[in-house]
Amino acid sequence: MTSKVFYGSPRQTRLCADETLPAKLDLIMGALHLRDRVKKELVCLKLHVGNNIGYSVIHPVFIRKVVQAIKDGGGKPFIVDVDWDVAGCETRGYTTEVLGCPVYPAAGPMDNYHYEHEWEYKNMKTWKVAGMVEDASFLVNFAHVKGHPSCGFGAAFKNIALGCMVGDTRGKIHDTNHYDKYWFKENCSDRALMQKIVDSCPFGAIVFDKKDPDELHLHFEPCNQCMRCQQVAPAGSLKIDPVNFHSFQEACAISTAITLSTFAKEKTVHLALANQMTPVCDCFGFTGMPILNDEGVFGSDDIVALDKAVLDKTAIRPLLLDNVPDCMEPQMIDAHPFSQLHGPFKDPYVVVRYAEQLGLGSQDYELVDVLPFERKGPAPMGYYIAAK
Numbered sequence: 001m002t003s004k005v006f007y008g009s010p011r012q013t014r015l016c017a018d019e020t021l022p023a024k025l026d027l028i029m030g031a032l033h034l035r036d037r038v039k040k041e042l043v044c045l046k047l048h049v050g051n052n053i054g055y056s057v058i059h060p061v062f063i064r065k066v067v068q069a070i071k072d073g074g075g076k077p078f079i080v081d082v083d084w085d086v087a088g089c090e091t092r093g094y095t096t097e098v099l100g101c102p103v104y105p106a107a108g109p110m111d112n113y114h115y116e117h118e119w120e121y122k123n124m125k126t127w128k129v130a131g132m133v134e135d136a137s138f139l140v141n142f143a144h145v146k147g148h149p150s151c152g153f154g155a156a157f158k159n160i161a162l163g164c165m166v167g168d169t170r171g172k173i174h175d176t177n178h179y180d181k182y183w184f185k186e187n188c189s190d191r192a193l194m195q196k197i198v199d200s201c202p203f204g205a206i207v208f209d210k211k212d213p214d215e216l217h218l219h220f221e222p223c224n225q226c227m228r229c230q231q232v233a234p235a236g237s238l239k240i241d242p243v244n245f246h247s248f249q250e251a252c253a254i255s256t257a258i259t260l261s262t263f264a265k266e267k268t269v270h271l272a273l274a275n276q277m278t279p280v281c282d283c284f285g286f287t288g289m290p291i292l293n294d295e296g297v298f299g300s301d302d303i304v305a306l307d308k309a310v311l312d313k314t315a316i317r318p319l320l321l322d323n324v325p326d327c328m329e330p331q332m333i334d335a336h337p338f339s340q341l342h343g344p345f346k347d348p349y350v351v352v353r354y355a356e357q358l359g360l361g362s363q364d365y366e367l368v369d370v371l372p373f374e375r376k377g378p379a380p381m382g383y384y385i386a387a388k
């Protein structure tokens with residue numbers, strides 16, 4: 001089945017507010033009939049509110065528009081994110097006064113208000129969905145698109161998968177990377193050789209295990225699969241294998257499936273803003289330079305179609321190499337720019353492929369531009385300030 005993804009380009013023909021992204025977000029919400037669908041609903045608006053001094057999270061102007069649309073439709077909105085991001089979010093402009101509705105920690109101030117769901121996957125069995133999310137009757141998932149060190153990118157899936165679970169479950173999702181064995185000490189018992197493997201990684205991704213110094217531990221986040229370690233590791237001792245990298249994304253798809261299963265199918269809407277796309281997640285608490293040009297705003301009822309459309313649109317853009325932090329080493333391989341930055345095994349399409357297999361949506365989509373850009377050439381600019 002083909003799903004519709006509504007899209008607003010960042011490009012403007014004229015210098016007017018109607019052609020900018022907040023105005024296009026309004027058109028997208030209209031196309032999704034958001035106002036008509038939220039009457040009397042308790043609407044959970046899931047955002048990533050960032051951390052510390054990050055300023056590339058979704059600007060309050062966009063959020064206020066979504067909150068207002070929900071109120072106009074007769075819904076009761078509230079915003080949620082994980083407890084440690086909500087604490088202090090007023091310093092980034094996220095307050096009730098600015099946004100138009102309250103901002104809550106999704107699982108309460110102690111991160112312990114949750115509902116348990118069972119789904120066996122690698123090291124995971126019990127998944128704890130944040131109580132404020134599951135108590136809502138309607139979910140608006142509004143994601144900021146950016147790079148991510150665990151899986152290459154973060155958008156609609158990651159916003160729900162990590163942000164709607166309590167910390168304990170989030171930790172286990174990250175640990176799925178370690179489930180499949182990758183260090184075989186029987187093939188490298190020599191301590192000096194182990195030290196050589198550790199020293200071979202310029203990103204500090206390989207360390208001696210804290211609990212057992214005879215073991216090596218791989219931090220998957222900084223690893224960009226450059227394979228330098230494979231030049232020094234004895235055969236069969238250290239495996240750098242896609243299966244470990246893909247686990248995180250498969251767990252994200254399952255986590256999202258569990259949270260979405262607590263809502264009726266027609267009671268979820270997914271939005272994504274692809275601007276200020278930084279190298280890593282908004283959790284890092286700072287804003288890096290954008291690694292891709294802004295790509296606009298997207299909306300759909302189908303989360304698979306939405307993230308697929310975001311990836312396809314950004315796939316054809318060049319990585320802004322001048323903006324990549326010097327400590328990173330992009331690989332100019334034939335792959336999505338997020339993979340070029342984070343490594344070939346962090347293929348951002350894994351999550352949408354796996355989620356489609358789980359029945360969460362379709363990779364087959366129709367992109368509907370809500371206000372197509374027209375190249376008209378030089379014209380009177382209409383240069384004025386819209387003062388009232």
Ligand code: SF4
Pocket residue numbers: 200201202203204205206218222223224225226227228229230240
């Ligand atoms: S593949 Fe490269 S980045 Fe990854 S652990 Fe080995 S040396 Fe480090």
